[in-house]
Amino acid sequence: MRALKQPGLWLYVAALVAWGVMVFLLDDPTLRETSFTLLMYVGLAASLNILLGYTGYVSFGHIVFFGLGGYMGFYLVSIQEWSLYPAALAGGVFGALVAGLLGLAVLRLRGAYFALATIGINEAARAFVNNFRPFGGATGLSLNYAVYGQYGGSMKALWLAFGLVWLIAIVTVVTSYLIKQSRFGLGLMAIREDEDAAMVMGVKAPFKNGNVEPHDAFRLHMSIETLVMIMLGGQGTVLGPIIGALSYERLRGYLLVSPLFKSLHLALSGVFLLLIILFVPAGVVGWLRHRFAKLRGILE
Amino acid sequence: MVHQLINSLTDGFLLGFVYGLAAMGLSLIWGVMSVINLAHGPVITVGMLTTYLLFVHLGLNPYLALVVVAGVGLVLGLVIYITAVHRVISAPHLSSLLATFAVNMIILGIFNAVFGGDQNNIDYSLGSLSIDFLNVTYSRLLAALGAVAVTVFLYLYLYFTRTGKSIRAVANNREAAELMGIPSTRVLALSFGLGSLLAAVAGSLISTIFPFTIFSGGPYELKSFVICVLGGLGNPLGALLGGLILGLMEGLIPIWMPTSWVPVVEFGLFVFVLVVKPTGLLGAK
Numbered sequence: 001m002r003a004l005k006q007p008g009l010w011l012y013v014a015a016l017v018a019w020g021v022m023v024f025l026l027d028d029p030t031l032r033e034t035s036f037t038l039l040m041y042v043g044l045a046a047s048l049n050i051l052l053g054y055t056g057y058v059s060f061g062h063i064v065f066f067g068l069g070g071y072m073g074f075y076l077v078s079i080q081e082w083s084l085y086p087a088a089l090a091g092g093v094f095g096a097l098v099a100g101l102l103g104l105a106v107l108r109l110r111g112a113y114f115a116l117a118t119i120g121i122n123e124a125a126r127a128f129v130n131n132f133r134p135f136g137g138a139t140g141l142s143l144n145y146a147v148y149g150q151y152g153g154s155m156k157a158l159w160l161a162f163g164l165v166w167l168i169a170i171v172t173v174v175t176s177y178l179i180k181q182s183r184f185g186l187g188l189m190a191i192r193e194d195e196d197a198a199m200v201m202g203v204k205a206p207f208k209n210g211n212v213e214p215h216d217a218f219r220l221h222m223s224i225e226t227l228v229m230i231m232l233g234g235q236g237t238v239l240g241p242i243i244g245a246l247s248y249e250r251l252r253g254y255l256l257v258s259p260l261f262k263s264l265h266l267a268l269s270g271v272f273l274l275l276i277i278l279f280v281p282a283g284v285v286g287w288l289r290h291r292f293a294k295l296r297g298i299l300e
Numbered sequence: 301m302v303h304q305l306i307n308s309l310t311d312g313f314l315l316g317f318v319y320g321l322a323a324m325g326l327s328l329i330w331g332v333m334s335v336i337n338l339a340h341g342p343v344i345t346v347g348m349l350t351t352y353l354l355f356v357h358l359g360l361n362p363y364l365a366l367v368v369v370a371g372v373g374l375v376l377g378l379v380i381y382i383t384a385v386h387r388v389i390s391a392p393h394l395s396s397l398l399a400t401f402a403v404n405m406i407i408l409g410i411f412n413a414v415f416g417g418d419q420n421n422i423d424y425s426l427g428s429l430s431i432d433f434l435n436v437t438y439s440r441l442l443a444a445l446g447a448v449a450v451t452v453f454l455y456l457y458l459y460f461t462r463t464g465k466s467i468r469a470v471a472n473n474r475e476a477a478e479l480m481g482i483p484s485t486r487v488l489a490l491s492f493g494l495g496s497l498l499a500a501v502a503g504s505l506i507s508t509i510f511p512f513t514i515f516s517g518g519p520y521e522l523k524s525f526v527i528c529v530l531g532g533l534g535n536p537l538g539a540l541l542g543g544l545i546l547g548l549m550e551g552l553i554p555i556w557m558p559t560s561w562v563p564v565v566e567f568g569l570f571v572f573v574l575v576v577k578p579t580g581l582l583g584a585k
Binding site for chain 1: 571
């Protein structure tokens with residue numbers, strides 16, 4: 001495993017581990033909530049980056065699997081009264097299964113046609129969940145408060161949720177690193193460069209996009225936000241989505257609370273995104289790698 | 301039952317022309333420069349808002365306002381092309397998708413700050429036409445006629461004027477067109493402007509039928525995607541047919557299932573057509 005001997009991976013993992021440990025030690029609920037959101041986005045961005053950054057397939061449907069997995073897990077916990085762990089796992093497997101089946105169908109499309117298909121999947125899934133009775137229709141599902149009892153009350157349950165998101169973020173980052181270093185990863189990169197040539201070499205184009213992403217939301221706008229994070233940090237790099245997710249979330253938080261920019265935050269985020277795409281298309285990490293060749297060993 | 305069916309189908313059919321018009325703008329832009337314009341929805345909203353503001357503040361007849369809206373749409377499209385699209389026109393699809401999405405965010409963000417999310421309604425009723433059991437509002441009828449008129453103009457423009465022909469030449473093969481002395485940048489900007497013009501005019505026609513908010517353009521953008529795929533991406537006249545199909549579907553589906561299921565069927569069909577026949581039902585090249 002040559003990949004495990006390189007410094008980059010260990011640095012990122014150590015940073016993520018230290019972050020989580022710090023949150024647990026400081027025992028501050030506000031810090032926990034911010035970190036929860038940030039780590040969730042790190043996981044989302046890193047997982048979407050496996051598809052987008054390594055292959056160039058633009059997916060607007062990533063959040064569908066996030067949402068369906070979350071809905072499934074939530075449904076199992078609240079209605080079927082499963083315990084959290086098997087439910088979360090089942091939700092993840094369900095999301096991966098749907099992703100695999102849809103992937104088989106739509107990954108044969110290329111470029112803009114693929115992007116359009118994922119927009120369609122996005123909308124179809126949202127409309128479906130809005131109408132699907134077992135998932136609560138338009139009002140959604142809510143958790144019975146008594147469920148928290150098994151996990152030692154709601155406070156403990158929130159800490160538990162944070163711990164799980166933390167672990168998942170780390171696992172996703174490590175996975176994306178290993179994929180980048182592996183032959184499978186090389187295969188994915190080759191798809192990006194030249195799908196035809198890659199197919200000749202025997203790489204199967206429709207592959208699985210399976211990640212365990214437990215959460216109880218189904219917000220489709222997040223697909224595009226996740227894309228923005230990846231662009232900001234640098235697509236196709238391991239560090240990029242982490243940096244992108246952290247800085248985008250911080251920026252948005254700042255814009256939302258600042259009295260000056262509050263009403264214009266959407267427009268300002270748009271201007272910011274446009275500037276990145278037009279002038280720094282490689283993202284922060286890509287730009288640094290280009291400018292400082294010595295950093296290439298660390299910035300993967 | 302049959303009466304209800306015919307009424308609902310007529311409504312859907314007439315609305316389909318307007319849907320087709322909006323989709324034509326998207327299809328034109330895709331056909332000429334292979335860019336999926338994610339700012340299409342906000343441009344539709346611009347058409348709605350311009351009509352509304354002219355009506356409320358200047359008392360301008362919404363149908364006369366179409367001329368102004370067309371001008372606004374054209375200029376807006378040119379500005380979007382020059383600022384956001386031109387630099388990424390040859391970049392991978394992600395860049396142009398995100399660049400136009402950024403424009404989407406900017407326009408909606410500004411509208412949200414200036415106008416807020418309230419519902420606006422153009423209070424201008426023309427009554428309705430009744431033949432036996434058939435009941436059609438004149439505003440719907442006029443909107444359909446307007447859409448047809450604009451389509452005819454577009455067709456004449458693309459096939460019988462010099463600039464129209466250069467647009468088709470660039471769509472066909474940009475490099476060859478450049479070699480023939482066609483200023484491709486100008487033609488691309490013009491096509492983007494025309495696409496936005498069509499979207500804005502469609503928005504204006506929609507605002508005479510339904511009340512709207514600043515976010516109303518979004519659903520019509522999504523419908524435009526569905527229509528483009530039904531009619532064949534890059535085929536503007538196919539878009540009109542696709543619009544009619546969608547309009548008829550929207551008239552037909554609510555008879556068998558609740559209205560809220562309509563998008564599930566629409567987008568399900570959309571993905572299905574994309575996977576089975578990505579060039580569209582009408583089989584454009």
